[in-house]
Amino acid sequence: MKILVPTPLRQYAGKQAAIDVQATTVGEALNTLTSTYPDLRKHLYSDDGKLRAFVNLYLNDDDIRYLQQDQTAVKDGDTLSIVPSIAGGSW
């Protein structure tokens, strides 16, 4: 499956926009991602290991909060998007 990394986080993911990983669940996919790129971890998870409130994860076009969260099953061809909040507009 493919994980899409948004612009603000690419600097912590080897400047890549998309990363292919092998996984069966969303949680496993993210674990694989953050073990390859440990710097990403603090941007995705708070110190107590919870997904940060300003980062959303979408499996294809669905928010994993409304699926089975970390336990959501994934298959080949799925796309997991990391969508953090951005504030720019006037500058």
Add this chain to the structure above:
Amino acid sequence: MAGIAEKVVSLSNDEILRYSRHLIMPEVGMEGQLKLKQARVLCIGAGGLGSPLALYLTAAGVGTLGIVDFDVVDFTNLQRQVIHGTSDVGRKKLDSAADTLREINPNVEIRKFETRLSSDNALELFREFDIIADGTDNFPTRYLVNDACVLSGKPNVYGSIFRFEGQASVFATKEGPCYRCLYPEPPPPGLVPSCAEGGVLGILPGLVGVIQATETIKLILGSGEPLIGRLLLVDALAMRFRELKLRKNPDCPACGTHPTVTELIDYNQFCGIRGEEAAAPATMADMTVEELKKRLDRGDDLFVLDVREPHEFQICNLGGCLIPLNDLPKRVSELDSSREIVVHCKMGGRSAKAADFLRQSGFTKVHNLAGGINAWAERIDPKVPKY
């Protein structure tokens, strides 16, 4: 749309000619054009997103367009804030925008609000408008706009940009989700991208602002499929548009079934910002650009360390050694701790972090250049460009 006071309005012959391409299209027609004429839209910000928003809403014949802004046009705005021109530099954005808009369509009533949107004035400002278009550039104001929209029952036409990526949606309609359903909390200030990662492709606010204008017009007309419950992601580099499903969160603190946000709060505090965020406070270990100049002229042995990015170094530099802030931990061994080091960046923020890091790593003779290379350009050497 709902909320617009029913009163008798009509179009003059001049207006009929002006809006001809709307009128001959059944999706707008006379009925739709009259709806536009009765509509009152409040645009928060006259910057990157506010420029195309205000330009197109004015051209389309929205009856009343309010603009909230307190800023002044500067040269760095002109690359994307197309409502302002070169001769407007130094003018209030409100005045510059209003002149441009009146030239485009004198039939539109432009209402200028020269103020910073705050918890004290937002609800009162919103009262006289039907739709709020959010063209702001910071998290506190985004949460403020959202909560004020939810509390006053007015749709929030949202757009946001970062470098070459954008987001757009329509929040806070009766049936749809709000911004807090999507993002319950803002990022802590430390995780917000610094000016090192800032910047924006000039066309991007154009793209996203025009999407906001489109959604605003659709809401007024009551036609088409508005971006309610959908988040549109725009990637201008890949030129890819993606759409994600949004849901109204029943536990949302603002628009859920048991809301806890029942009045506007202190949004700076909510976003973890204490007071005005100063550009790195000066400390004893800071060095002014005047002092650096004096000591370099005197021939002192100073090691100038530039912690900006390579593309910034290409714009201008002080001949220092370039090690970007993010690379410093793995390249720290390249530095000689016996020498006196002066660290600089663009404005002093990143170099303050770098100086702290070096001190923690055992370097004792480290100075942070206060104000960075921009201060050098301003006060020491006008041949060095500011950016």
